[in-house]
Amino acid sequence: MADAxxxxxxxxxxxxxxxxxxxxxxxxEALLWQRAMAPDQGxxxxxxxxxxxxxxxxxxxxxxxxxxxxxxxxxxxxxxxEFSDPHRVPASELAGRTLASTFLGLVRSDTDPRLPDDTAxxxxxxxxxxxxxxxxxxxxxxxxxxxxxxxxxxxxxxxPRAFPVSQLRDIYVAVLGYPVDATNLLxxxxxxxxxxxxxxxxxxxxxxxxxxxxxxxxYLRITDEFATLRPPG
Numbered sequence: 001m002a003d004a005x006x007x008x009x010x011x012x013x014x015x016x017x018x019x020x021x022x023x024x025x026x027x028x029e030a031l032l033w034q035r036a037m038a039p040d041q042g043x044x045x046x047x048x049x050x051x052x053x054x055x056x057x058x059x060x061x062x063x064x065x066x067x068x069x070x071x072x073x074x075x076x077x078x079x080x081x082e083f084s085d086p087h088r089v090p091a092s093e094l095a096g097r098t099l100a101s102t103f104l105g106l107v108r109s110d111t112d113p114r115l116p117d118d119t120a121x122x123x124x125x126x127x128x129x130x131x132x133x134x135x136x137x138x139x140x141x142x143x144x145x146x147x148x149x150x151x152x153x154x155x156x157x158x159x160p161r162a163f164p165v166s167q168l169r170d171i172y173v174a175v176l177g178y179p180v181d182a183t184n185l186l187x188x189x190x191x192x193x194x195x196x197x198x199x200x201x202x203x204x205x206x207x208x209x210x211x212x213x214x215x216x217x218x219y220l221r222i223t224d225e226f227a228t229l230r231p232p233g
Contacts, residue, residue: 011096016060017048017134019141020071020105022121023158023174029121030138031107032130033069036118039090040131044122046138047071051101061103069119076106076157076220080144081137088133100133104141109171110160146175151227153194156215164202164210168195178231186213192223 020031032044047068051060057079065071081102089098107113122128124142127135148154149172158171168189169182189195196216201209 013096013098014051015048015098015100016051016057016064016103017046017100017137018061018065018077018103018105019046019138020065020074020107021124021141021145021158022107023109023171024121026170026174028124028142028174030124030127030141031069031071031105031115031119032122032128032134033116033119035131042129043131044128044134045131046102046134047119048100057101058103061105065105070116071105071107071113073107073111073113074105075108075218076104076154078104078220080104081140083133083137085133100137102137102141104144106145106154106157108160109158142175146177149175150229151222151224153192153215153217153221153223155194156218157220159215162198162200162202162212162214164212166210168213172229176229176231180229181232188227194223 022029022031031047033047035041035043035045047065048061049064049068051057052063055063058077061077061079062072062074065074079101083100083102086097088100124138127138130138145154155168155171158175159168165182165186169180169185172180172185186195193216195213198212198214200212202212204210
């Protein structure tokens with residue numbers, strides 16, 4: 001029996017996967033594509049593929065999103081986790097084990113990219129049958145996004161370019177999963193210079209038209225590293 005010093009080296013594949021999220025009509029949704037081949041044929045999967053030898057990880061993630069699901073309109077993309085369980089993907093003797101570098105991608109609510117027939121948005125709280133450990137990845141990404149909302153301006157990648165505070169509040173509620181007061185949210189985000197009044201108003205079916213706001217920056221910025229948005233009560 002061979003010991004560790006004489007055993008044949010195991011082939012390790014490195015894949016890059018993206019959990020792409022958006023908020024639509026008060027629901028957090030993930031972008032998934034349906035596998036056409038084994039293993040896990042018919043299950044829903046995160047878009048991704050193997051890391052090319054000439055690529056860094058962010059370049060690979062963006063390339064694979066464009067190639068697999070025709071998605072190029074990603075407002076924010078960040079690496080958030082590594083998955084390395086030796087058995088996370090069924091392996092043959094030739095395939096060995098597969099590591100995964102996973103990214104969180106965000107799409108603004110005012111964009112609606114055209115998708116291939118095998119690709120669709122699914123509610124994170126009601127995921128279909130998913131391949132491998134991809135459901136775990138989706139829930140980890142949603143938790144990462146919820147935490148980011150507390151101490152950064154990451155909402156810029158979910159909200160439309162101009163919005164009333166009530167619409168932004170609804171996005172926060174969808175991600176956090178509990179009520180958020182619009183007036184308090186406006187006070188906090190204005191104090192941190194996260195959002196800025198546009199000087200314009202939106203449409204209203206009744207009452208005074210609401211003031212419109214925009215995010216001050218369109219890139220990720222840490223605004224208060226110790227902040228936490230807690231549920232009421």
